[in-house]
Amino acid sequence: MHLHKYEKVWLVFGLASLVLFLLIIGFAAFWKGTHPQSHIETIDPQNVEANEAFQPDHLGLTEVADGKYVVNIVASAFNYDFGKEEDGTATKTIRVPKGSTVLFQVTSKDVVHGFQVAGTNVNMMVEPGHISRFESVMKNGGEFTVVCNEYCGIGHHLMFGTVEVY
Amino acid sequence: MELFNFTKKESRLYMAFMYVTFISLLVGGLMGLLQTLVRSGKYTLPFNIDYYTILTTHGVILGLVLTTFFIVGFQFSLMGKTVGISDKQLKWGWISFWVMLVGTVLSAWMILTGEASVLYTFYTPLRAHPIFYIGLTLVIVGSWIAAFTNFRQLYVWKKAHKGEKSPLLAFMVVINMIMWFVATLGVAYSVIVLILPWSLGYVATVNVLLTRTLFWYFGHPLVYFWLLPAYMAWYAIIPKIIGGKLFSDSLARLAFILLLMFSIPVGFHHQLTEPGIDPTWKFIQVVLTFMVVIPSLMTAFSLFATFEITGRRKGYKSLFGWFKKLPWKDVRFLAPFVGMAAFIPGGAGGIINASHQVNSLVHNTIWITGHFHLTVATTVILTFFGIAYWLIPHLTGRRLTPRLNKLGIIQTFIWTIGMTIMSTSMHIQGLIGGPRRSAFSEYAGGDQVSTWISYQMWQAVGGTILFIGILLMFYIFIQLAFFAPRGYEEYPIAEEELDAEKTPKILENWYLWIGITVALILFAYTIPMIDIIKHSPPGSIPFDWPIGRS
Numbered sequence: 233m234h235l236h237k238y239e240k241v242w243l244v245f246g247l248a249s250l251v252l253f254l255l256i257i258g259f260a261a262f263w264k265g266t267h268p269q270s271h272i273e274t275i276d277p278q279n280v281e282a283n284e285a286f287q288p289d290h291l292g293l294t295e296v297a298d299g300k301y302v303v304n305i306v307a308s309a310f311n312y313d314f315g316k317e318e319d320g321t322a323t324k325t326i327r328v329p330k331g332s333t334v335l336f337q338v339t340s341k342d343v344v345h346g347f348q349v350a351g352t353n354v355n356m357m358v359e360p361g362h363i364s365r366f367e368s369v370m371k372n373g374g375e376f377t378v379v380c381n382e383y384c385g386i387g388h389h390l391m392f393g394t395v396e397v398y
Numbered sequence: 399m400e401l402f403n404f405t406k407k408e409s410r411l412y413m414a415f416m417y418v419t420f421i422s423l424l425v426g427g428l429m430g431l432l433q434t435l436v437r438s439g440k441y442t443l444p445f446n447i448d449y450y451t452i453l454t455t456h457g458v459i460l461g462l463v464l465t466t467f468f469i470v471g472f473q474f475s476l477m478g479k480t481v482g483i484s485d486k487q488l489k490w491g492w493i494s495f496w497v498m499l500v501g502t503v504l505s506a507w508m509i510l511t512g513e514a515s516v517l518y519t520f521y522t523p524l525r526a527h528p529i530f531y532i533g534l535t536l537v538i539v540g541s542w543i544a545a546f547t548n549f550r551q552l553y554v555w556k557k558a559h560k561g562e563k564s565p566l567l568a569f570m571v572v573i574n575m576i577m578w579f580v581a582t583l584g585v586a587y588s589v590i591v592l593i594l595p596w597s598l599g600y601v602a603t604v605n606v607l608l609t610r611t612l613f614w615y616f617g618h619p620l621v622y623f624w625l626l627p628a629y630m631a632w633y634a635i636i637p638k639i640i641g642g643k644l645f646s647d648s649l650a651r652l653a654f655i656l657l658l659m660f661s662i663p664v665g666f667h668h669q670l671t672e673p674g675i676d677p678t679w680k681f682i683q684v685v686l687t688f689m690v691v692i693p694s695l696m697t698a699f700s701l702f703a704t705f706e707i708t709g710r711r712k713g714y715k716s717l718f719g720w721f722k723k724l725p726w727k728d729v730r731f732l733a734p735f736v737g738m739a740a741f742i743p744g745g746a747g748g749i750i751n752a753s754h755q756v757n758s759l760v761h762n763t764i765w766i767t768g769h770f771h772l773t774v775a776t777t778v779i780l781t782f783f784g785i786a787y788w789l790i791p792h793l794t795g796r797r798l799t800p801r802l803n804k805l806g807i808i809q810t811f812i813w814t815i816g817m818t819i820m821s822t823s824m825h826i827q828g829l830i831g832g833p834r835r836s837a838f839s840e841y842a843g844g845d846q847v848s849t850w851i852s853y854q855m856w857q858a859v860g861g862t863i864l865f866i867g868i869l870l871m872f873y874i875f876i877q878l879a880f881f882a883p884r885g886y887e888e889y890p891i892a893e894e895e896l897d898a899e900k901t902p903k904i905l906e907n908w909y910l911w912i913g914i915t916v917a918l919i920l921f922a923y924t925i926p927m928i929d930i931i932k933h934s935p936p937g938s939i940p941f942d943w944p945i946g947r948s
Contacts, residue, residue: 234646234899239699246695254685257754266755267677268670274935309944324842343941344521344606346762350831351846355671355758359606360523361935362673377841381762381833383517385524385944386450389839 269356269366275339277360280306285337285363291315293326301328305338307345307358310387312378325394328370332397335367346381349395357382370397401891402482404475409793411491412478413879415471416790418499419464419782420875426459427868434820434861437854439838448946449837450515457518458509461620461774463502466537468782469627470494470544473571475789476630477548479889480565481555487547494543501536504529515945517835519617520593522609525940527947528597531589538582545575563901566647567634567891573654574626576912577661580919581619588612596940603937607674607930614665615923622661622690624774626654628781631734632701635785637892639730642708644892645700648901653693653700655905659915660689663922667752671761674933679926680754686922687752694745701738729806730798730890733784736814737777744772747825762835765828768821776817780810783871788887790878797885798878805874812867820860827853 235243260266280286285304292315294302303326306313314323328334338347338358345358351374356364378393404412429452435441436449443449474491477483483491507529508514514526520534552568564572588609596604633650637643644650666683669675709720725731747769750756760766787806791798798806828834832850841847904910942948 235649236703239649239696239703242699243692243695246691250688250691253749254688257684257756258681261677261681261754268680268755268758269673270675270677270680272674272676272929272933274674274933276936277938278936309941343524343944344610346833348762348831348833350833353755353758355761357669357672357762359610359673360938361606364673375842375844375846377831377844377846379831379833379836379841381835383450383519383521383835385941386448386515386946387944388450389836389841392839392841394842394844 269364271363271365273363273365274361275363277339277341280339280341283339283363286339288315292323293328299329299332301332301334303334303336305336305347306341307338307347307380307391308341309343309345309385310380310391312347312380312391312393314393325396327396327398330370330373330397333367333369335365338364343384344382345384345391346379348379348381350377350379352376355381370395373397401479401889404478404793407488408478408483409795411488411495412471412475413790413793414492414495415467415474416786416793416875416879418502419468419471420872422459422464422467423868424872426456426464427865429453429456429459431861431865434854434858437838438858439840439851439854440858448512448515450517450945451509451512453835454509454515454517455506458505461518462534462537465624465774465778466541467498469574469623470498470541472627472782472785472789473548473574474544475793475889476567476571477551479891480568481551483551484554487551490543490547490550494540494547496540497543498537498540501533501538501540503533504536505533508533512946519613521613522593522596522604522606523938523941524945525597525942525947526945528594531594531597535586535589535594538586542579542582545579548572548575563647563903564906566644566650567630569651569906570626570630570634570654573658574623574630576915577619577626577658578623580915581616581623581662584612584615585617603939605931605934606938607672608934610669610672611665611675611927611930614668615662616665617668618665618687619661621770621774622657624778626657627785628734628737628778629654629657629697631781631785632697632738634892635890636701636731636734637704637708638890639728640705640708640725642704642711642892643895644898645704645707647894647898648905649696649700651901651905653696655911656693656696657690658911659918660686660693662915663918664690664752666922666926667757670754670757674930675926676929679922679929683922684752684754686918688749691749727803727807729803729810730784730787732807733787733810734781736810737780737784740772740776740780740817744769744777747772760828762833763828764824764832764834767834768824768828771817771821771824776813776821780813783809783813786875787878788890790875791882791885791887792889794879794882795884795886796878796882797887799882802874802877802882805870809867809870809874812863812870816860816863816867818860820857820864823853823856823860827857 275283291304340358340360347358348355354368358364376395380391432452508527514530516524516526595601664687666680667687706720709723714720714723
């Protein structure tokens, strides 16, 4: 098949850029370990309490080491359960100091939800039967809105929380 | 090149698909307008209509109904023009039309009564009314009937023309329909075997991840199913409109073959942030996704090569002099050209979305909505409009008058302005975290959310301009179908250069190309599918109440 000379140049240039691009994201993924979240860890959506992390007492923020935190969250239509405050009311805000490492662990009791800490790259699908995990270093201070970004029903836009980095 | 003239009976079939297309445009567009108004925060829907009902209608009507009807109708006309259609095939064409239409009506009935507010992705375990799924199945089955009728048309032609190469456009139609058939097998299996029995209550639970994976196995080729008819027009019709010849028959065929191969084994890039799929396999599908860049680059090159060759042949010598002399005042050229231009930022955005890690910044934000309003709602739709300007009058025996041509140019400008405003503000809002698929909400309040709302106002401005564009397009359609003066409008199909190189025979080796396509699909999906089934969690029971069903 005949290809024009300029077309060959164009294709070689395009393909070389493509290879370079793929090498960069491959390097980031396999050498730097920055894969998107994938843990293939399952859970019974009708009995999430069977998993220790998602028992009512273990929900919300826990400091596991100096500057290291775990946040356990159960998503359901149309709420994120961040656990309870000392006075028994539902927690709506997670507060962590700037520079801390936070591991978000989320699962769903009912339908598919999203979990995005807007303005950061913490962004996961939350599916019934699976545990979603993503660890992030909170480098920037401020208030970040947690939004459900996958349609979960007619109250989808009322499902949110807040992460405050101070 | 031998071209067939349409009989009245034939034209009626192709027009039937066009009527559904343009009614869909009006209905779906109205829903789009209402959405942008609701999201601006300044407007509440009347009669207790739910935002997500109109969102579902917008997605299903424009994403599945309008596109499929236009494409099947347009492709039937391409086959009819290049290889002909027999009475029996015509009858099957009508059967496909009616099956698709009945399916559409069933689904629409369920959506409009609030029994199926599940959006066009219908993710389990949200459960719509079973009739919604039956309707979708019929739309797909109807399109299969069309696909097999197209295959039969080419087969009959080949038998009568032993040893000749098939007409380019018929070849392209067959490629698109093979891809469509292979891709829809996934969603058909998901709906018929997994979802339908579960929604009827015969099966207690469903594997959520499996249905999602099968959906996206179909969901990405779906966007190429939209794009390929636009490519057909760019490769083989636009050159004729600008007074040129086909750039290269074999290059066009090779690009289509590559698109067939690399359109399907790529669905995981829609699922990059899912918890249940191995990251290595996600990465492999990301690499396969990027292979689509190759035929896209080939297409870009050959389009501009055609433009330049044609311009220089008309005597314009300076480096870009030929560019000025393109027929800018001919809407049959202008509208698709704007579409091509929009595909440059659209394609670049696609590369970002499909990137292994960068995706997490934009996944499910309204950036994605901005992206497909550039690619589908601008590139593809403007090309479809560009086709409609000559196809409709050709079918109805009328003419695209200078006045209608001018209105078409105004329509193209309105569309471009509206989409630029809407899509740009969606892209920016997405980058700063605004979610897609959500009604107006102030969430937790605060500074971050307040920055989103101003962009939602701009989306309403863009949406309103676009709706004016839709009204104008509908008016032009009605004129071309019923009121334009009688006459003859050309069906423009470009010819090869007289000294064109011979197209290699191997490009028509269907066994080879379908074989490689299947092999790539098996490579990309077999092990992850085994994984998904082996590591499947307890299934999910159905949920009706979250979508407002009692």
